[in-house]
Amino acid sequence: MGKVTGFLEIDRQEQNYQPASDRIRHFREFTVPLSQPEVERQAARCMDCGIPFCHGPAGCPVNNQIPDWNDLVFAGDWEEASRNLHSTNNFPEFTGRICPAPCEEACTLNLEDIPVAIKTVEQAIADRAFKEGWIKPEPAATKTGKTVAVIGSGPAGMAAAQQLARSGHTVHVYEREPSAGGLMRYGIPDFKMEKHYIDRRVAQLEGEGVTFHYGCEIGKDVEFEEIHTRHDATLLCTGAERPRDPGIPGMDLKGAMYAMPFLVQQNRRVGGEDVSGEEPYWAGGKHIVVVGGGDTASDCVGTSFRQGALSVTQMDIRPMPPLKEDKNQFWPYWPTKFRTSTSQAEGAEREFSAATLEIVGDEDGHVTGVKCARVDEKRVPIEGTEFILKADLVLAAIGFSGPNMETYVKEAGDDLELDPRTNVKANTEDYKTSIKKVFAAGDVRKGQSLVVWAIREGRQAARSIDEFLTGSSNLPR
Numbered sequence: 001m002g003k004v005t006g007f008l009e010i011d012r013q014e015q016n017y018q019p020a021s022d023r024i025r026h027f028r029e030f031t032v033p034l035s036q037p038e039v040e041r042q043a044a045r046c047m048d049c050g051i052p053f054c055h056g057p058a059g060c061p062v063n064n065q066i067p068d069w070n071d072l073v074f075a076g077d078w079e080e081a082s083r084n085l086h087s088t089n090n091f092p093e094f095t096g097r098i099c100p101a102p103c104e105e106a107c108t109l110n111l112e113d114i115p116v117a118i119k120t121v122e123q124a125i126a127d128r129a130f131k132e133g134w135i136k137p138e139p140a141a142t143k144t145g146k147t148v149a150v151i152g153s154g155p156a157g158m159a160a161a162q163q164l165a166r167s168g169h170t171v172h173v174y175e176r177e178p179s180a181g182g183l184m185r186y187g188i189p190d191f192k193m194e195k196h197y198i199d200r201r202v203a204q205l206e207g208e209g210v211t212f213h214y215g216c217e218i219g220k221d222v223e224f225e226e227i228h229t230r231h232d233a234t235l236l237c238t239g240a241e242r243p244r245d246p247g248i249p250g251m252d253l254k255g256a257m258y259a260m261p262f263l264v265q266q267n268r269r270v271g272g273e274d275v276s277g278e279e280p281y282w283a284g285g286k287h288i289v290v291v292g293g294g295d296t297a298s299d300c301v302g303t304s305f306r307q308g309a310l311s312v313t314q315m316d317i318r319p320m321p322p323l324k325e326d327k328n329q330f331w332p333y334w335p336t337k338f339r340t341s342t343s344q345a346e347g348a349e350r351e352f353s354a355a356t357l358e359i360v361g362d363e364d365g366h367v368t369g370v371k372c373a374r375v376d377e378k379r380v381p382i383e384g385t386e387f388i389l390k391a392d393l394v395l396a397a398i399g400f401s402g403p404n405m406e407t408y409v410k411e412a413g414d415d416l417e418l419d420p421r422t423n424v425k426a427n428t429e430d431y432k433t434s435i436k437k438v439f440a441a442g443d444v445r446k447g448q449s450l451v452v453w454a455i456r457e458g459r460q461a462a463r464s465i466d467e468f469l470t471g472s473s474n475l476p477r
Helices: 036-043 066-074 078-086 092-098 102-106 108-112 118-131 155-166 196-207 224-230 259-270 295-307 408-415 451-470
Strands: 147-151 170-174 211-213 233-236 256-258 287-291 311-315 349-351 354-361 367-374 387-390 393-396 400-402 438-440
Touching: 036 066, 036 118, 066 078, 066 118, 078 118, 092 118, 092 196, 092 451, 102 108, 102 118, 147 155, 147 224, 155 170, 155 196, 155 451, 196 211, 224 408, 233 451, 256 259, 259 295, 259 393, 287 295, 287 387, 295 311, 295 393, 367 393, 438 451
Parallel strands: 147 170, 147 233, 170 211, 233 438, 256 393, 287 311, 287 393, 311 349
Antiparallel strands: 354 367, 367 387
C-alpha cells in the first residue's frame, strides 16, 4: 500500500449531509462530497491487512478490488482507479450512493469501528470519471449475429445488457415503465439517488448498441412466447415486486396502503411524469404510521417528511438491537445493531417490539389510527399492553414476496418452474430456468435483495448466456 501507516495517522471522514431542516424541503440529494485531497487521504487509510475481507464473500457481492483502487486514488491515478473499479462493477455511482456498504462492515479497521470510507471513495471515483469524460460507450468490435432479450431494466437487466452488448450480441431490453432503471428509478427516492445518473448510463448502453423498448410489459403488451421465439436467449430481470401481505385487519380502509404505490407515485411526480389522472397518495398535513423496519420503510419516512407530514411513526416488531455489535461474533459479516437512517434522523418516532394488531377507522371508512401492542421475545402480543397511534395514512412496508404473477409468469404456466418462495427457479452456476434458452437473474431469482447483488447476478448471467450462445466467454464471473 502507498501509505502503510495511513490508518494510524488519518481519522475516518465521510460525506456530510445538509441539515435535516433544509433537506426535507426538497427531493434532491443532500450529501456534501469530500474534496479531492480529502478523498485521497481517506483512500490512504486502507491498510495492508493481509486478507482483504472487504472484497471477499462477506464484503462485496461484485468483488470490487477495493485495496487496489484505494491505492490508486492515494497515488493520484484516478483514471486507472476508474478502470479497475469498472472492471468489476458496471455502475459504481449507483452502489456508491445506495449500497449499505457491507464492505465497510467487513473492513479490518471496523474491529475498532473506524473502517475505511470505501463507499465514499467509490462514489468519488465514479463521479470524477464522468466529470473527466473517461466513461464512454464501448461498442463491440465485431457482432456475433445472436440476439438476446432482457426483460426488465433494473440494475440486473442493465448490467447484463451492457456485458452482452460488449460481447457482440444484439441486445433488446423490454421495460414496462416509460423509463429505465426499475426499482432504482421508481422505488428509491431522488434524495437518495437522482435519476440523471441512470439516464447517462442508459445513453452509454444505447451507444454500445442496446435497444430499449419502453411501455412494453411482457405477458400483457407482448406475449412471452413471441419474445422467446424471436430471440436466441431471454433473460428475466423483472425483480420481486409483489408486496408481502401484512395480514392486518383494516388494510381495506381509505388511507391504508402498501408502500410501493406511495413511493412510485412520488418518484414519477419528481421525474415529471403525469400523475394527474391518479388518486393522489399524499402525506402532507397527516399523521403517518409506517409498518416495517427496512429500507423501504425508511424511504417512506423520508418521503412523508418531504411531503409535509405532521408526524411519522415507524413500527418494528423486532426488539431494539444493541447499539454496538459483538465483533467476535459477527465480524466480518453484516451485524445486527442499532442503525439510524438519514430519513429516520429527520424526526421519526420509532416503536420497537411492537406488533400492529389492527388499522382502525371511522364510520366513513377512513383510517383514524393503528392499534398496537408490545410483544414478547417470541413476537407474541402481550395482553394489557395495547395502545393506539393516531394515523391518517398507514404504509405497509414489510418486504416483497416475488415477481408479479399476472404477467409472463402466468402465460408460461407450469413450464416456468418457481421455487418454494415463488421466485423463478434458477441456480447461480448457469442461471438457466426450466425453459430452454431462458435465464433469470436478480431479485426475480434471488428474492428481494440489494442493488449490488442484482448487478452481480446480471453480470454472471450475461457470462452464462454468452457461453450458451457461443460456446465460450471472456466475460468475468
